[in-house]
Amino acid sequence: MSSRSLDPTDTPLTRVSTETRQTSTPRLLLLGAGGQVGHSLLRLCRSGQLPINVLGLTRDQAPLDKPDLFRTAVTQAIESFKPSHIVNAAAYTAVDQAENEPELAHRVNGQALTQLSELAAQHSAQAPQPIAILHYSTDYVFDGRKPKGQAYQPTDPVAPEGVYGKSKYAGEQALAQGPSPSLVLRTSWVFSDHGKNFVKTMLRLGQSQQELRVVADQWGAPTSADAIARASLAIVQQWPTGPANTIEHEVFHLCCKGTTNWHDFACEILHRARQLAPDLPWTITSAEQVKAITSAEFAAPAPRPANSQLDCSLTDVQFGLTRPHWSQALEEVLVRLLTES
Numbered sequence: 001m002s003s004r005s006l007d008p009t010d011t012p013l014t015r016v017s018t019e020t021r022q023t024s025t026p027r028l029l030l031l032g033a034g035g036q037v038g039h040s041l042l043r044l045c046r047s048g049q050l051p052i053n054v055l056g057l058t059r060d061q062a063p064l065d066k067p068d069l070f071r072t073a074v075t076q077a078i079e080s081f082k083p084s085h086i087v088n089a090a091a092y093t094a095v096d097q098a099e100n101e102p103e104l105a106h107r108v109n110g111q112a113l114t115q116l117s118e119l120a121a122q123h124s125a126q127a128p129q130p131i132a133i134l135h136y137s138t139d140y141v142f143d144g145r146k147p148k149g150q151a152y153q154p155t156d157p158v159a160p161e162g163v164y165g166k167s168k169y170a171g172e173q174a175l176a177q178g179p180s181p182s183l184v185l186r187t188s189w190v191f192s193d194h195g196k197n198f199v200k201t202m203l204r205l206g207q208s209q210q211e212l213r214v215v216a217d218q219w220g221a222p223t224s225a226d227a228i229a230r231a232s233l234a235i236v237q238q239w240p241t242g243p244a245n246t247i248e249h250e251v252f253h254l255c256c257k258g259t260t261n262w263h264d265f266a267c268e269i270l271h272r273a274r275q276l277a278p279d280l281p282w283t284i285t286s287a288e289q290v291k292a293i294t295s296a297e298f299a300a301p302a303p304r305p306a307n308s309q310l311d312c313s314l315t316d317v318q319f320g321l322t323r324p325h326w327s328q329a330l331e332e333v334l335v336r337l338l339t340e341s
């Protein structure tokens with residue numbers, strides 16, 4: 001990677017800051033700037049709504065699976081940008097593919113976090129305060145066997161069943177054992193107007209298929225990348241220099257309010273999309289064309305938890321968050337996708 005691509009005045013993924021560094025203004029070095037959550041974080045930081053500076057790096061600029069390139073990229077970025085936080089939105093997220101690529105999944109989602117924590121700590125020695133790491137993890141660290149209706153607490157024992165969940169838990173552990181302060185937000189069922197996700201897949205299939213078969217026995221909270229970004233920025237304004245300064249390593253849950261299953265989520269996506277964009281060539285025109293099936297019938301390569309509900313009450317109390325219901329977050333994304341393009 002050339003040093004040129006790290007120049008904050010040069011890359012389209014960065015926001016130029018002309019102000020002098022102040023400890024009260026968070027400076028985020030964002031990894032995974034091209035993903036759903038990374039894109040939302042960048043968009044919100046650039047909106048100017050919050051006093052936050054950001055330098056975003058994409059996969060090409062900071063590859064977590066290539067330790068030497070990653071070290072060079074992160075070191076240069078820390079030295080030039082002097083971040084207060086590193087926000088890691090980069091991850092290996094191909095849940096089914098991970099079953100065939102366990103080493104790569106563990107490298108990106110697990111071992112790279114050890115390297116990141118150590119790199120941040122090395123540079124913290126010259127900084128006024130330690131560089132803090134905000135990281136994302138997943139509901140898939142749980143096996144989902146908790147009875148439906150009972151949400152998982154952050155302190156509940158984990159039992160990931162697939163490679164992806166195991167690799168994400170390895171990342172949580174790497175940060176907890178690493179030298180830099182870390183805060184992990186476990187989230188679930190992420191969707192956005194950007195990138196690949198279930199909402200965009202349903203919109204595509206709803207205009208090309210006569211019938212859909214969607215799993216109805218996995219329950220969780222669809223969560224928009226924008227909701228995650230808003231909460232994340234509220235958190236970095238309070239941690240570690242603000243009220244939450246005592247957190248050294250901790251895991252929190254963060255998802256939208258409400259619970260649904262993939263089948264009902266699909267029906268709601270298509271129902272609301274047809275209302276917002278009646279002139280599109282919908283081939284799925286009624287809920288009857290969306291068939292509810294079991295996970296066993298769908299037979300995905302990777303196992304998924306039946307109960308993905310995450311209890312976020314501790315996060316709300318600790319950071320004073322107001323989280324949207326998933327249907328409200330969905331509405332925002334559908335409006336953007338269907339009426340603003």
Ligand SMILES: NC(=O)c1ccc[n+]([C@@H]2O[C@H](COP(=O)([O-])OP(=O)(O)OC[C@H]3O[C@@H](n4cnc5c(N)ncnc54)[C@H](OP(=O)(O)O)[C@@H]3O)[C@@H](O)[C@H]2O)c1
Pocket residue numbers: 032033034035036037038058059060062063064065066088089090091092093108136137138139168186187188189190191195196225
């Ligand atoms: N998506 C979900 O449903 C979901 C659910 C629960 C938790 N999470 C967690 O939430 C966080 C954000 O997820 P997301 O939905 O924003 O994921 P995403 O859209 O898949 O974005 C992940 C980003 O990481 C990048 N990436 C992949 N491999 C990389 C590597 N070796 N080095 C550097 N970057 C790499 C990807 O680059 P490319 O775009 O080039 O592939 C992409 O930009 C992740 O920690 C994820 O585990 C996601």
